[in-house]
Amino acid sequence: MMMYVYVCAGFLFLLGGAELMVRGAVGLAEKLSISKMVIGMTVVAFGTSAPELLIALNAALSGSSGLAVGNLVGSNIANILLILGVSGLILPIAVGSKVFTRDWWVLAGGTAVFMALSLPGEIDFFGGSLLLLLFTGFLYYSYRRETVGSVLASPAFNEEVDDIGGVPETTWLSIVLLVIGLAGLIGGAELLVNGGSAIARLFGVSEAAIGLTIIAFGTSLPELAASVVAAYRKHADLALGNVVGSNIFNILGVAGVVALVSPLDIPARIVNFDMIIMAVSALVLMPFMIGNKEVISRPVAGFYLAAYLGYIAAIAAGLESFRY
Template structure:
């Protein structure tokens, strides 16, 4: 049992390191290709910080642990708002100026509802996966178009928060390749450890996926958003969360279900409705002067802790 916990801890560490390397290398390469920091932040960085979720979900699906794969995404999306955005807002109130993020909020609600509908039959197949992947491609295209209409202030903010090209192209490629390799190894260790812990402790795959695995794979988003908040870069902190939630559903579940169709297992309607609820809750919070204050962060965190308690007490 101890080795399983150690494997999970090591896996989480490798996922964080791998995601950091991947984001740094890919962001630098994107900058060399002429993409603006705003576009890089909304797409490359957001997708890069979601790579742990992709690696873990694919690994779990290939091991016939669909509940871990789906629970990882659903739990991460809930945690991104209830934990990460909450902590970031508690560090400093988050002011949102980017117009594209005001559009991303209803998009997150829409894709959350879409996932609820798609999984209502307990299955997420390749047809649904194809539709989700098409959706993420459309979102990237929309982000590229929207970025051209943003103010100079927003562009300057992302320029400060997004890694600039450094070193050589070969170094960037090395970061990407090594980052991907480390992600694969970390995902394998985390999933195998989680399976062992779940079986030994009598917990379901869904509980492990919705809690420990989901929180662990969200570490890159946590680090990026809290650091951005501390620097007063509210758009980056919120953009990381919204972009990650969109990529998690459209990209991560889309790609995973294309590789291996998923069964919902113990991830039930309650979990999906909570995910939708947190997304819906963002709308009025963002509308209060397009600012998320400390007390709102505290409220989100309390709701998230209550959800975790409900999951652990009701699904063991």
């Protein structure tokens, strides 16, 4: 029973911690006169991906690499198929910016590199260094790009930053929220990893199965919430930006940092099946990114959502492949 309490409490701590950390960091950044553009590229982006980072680090250091990798891969699948599916059903997503096209190429290339490094069954220090180097290059490129204007510097993007409620008015309160939020993230990650590992042992399945499903869904909740709100406010294009940016952060930034700290053991089942689904989920965006399709319509969004439900059903039907 306690394992389920740990998982639920872990999700609450993660979500609450990420929210407080973002508020504190935004407040501190504003006191330092940092632009909304930079705040959005760093603080907001990190805030929605912080759960994946903390869980992956905790799991890897605890010897649960399968859960860490499962969470990263499962989260990237959920971000595209689930989040864009739900957001696109609320409001069709316009894909009219060249920024999305450029970022999609980074996502596609990063996914290919991540999969290639995973083929031997482990991403070591060298692989982590390469991923982190690519991620650093992407951040620099993005910063240079945003200084001359883009979707992130648009009124819609500025509104997203402005909509972060409860931003402290004093520097000391910003620091307090930042510290409390970070503590919540760390504590939530610890509870989730322990609870997820216990559930895996109870049902006799690998931790990777829990990471691909329950944990991945939970850590995608910040992106889902942000994207649904953006769609309701008729800024559905921001949902696409959030998803693509978060996925790049996961496979380059999070995987890179974790592999530097501890080698990531990649279960063969994830390499042979789940990573292929992750790659296909990125490729389904190709017609909209480099083709002549400019809107992710409701029927297409419905297909994405159905595909995600089918993927979860396939995992449930094939749990034998996750047995010890």
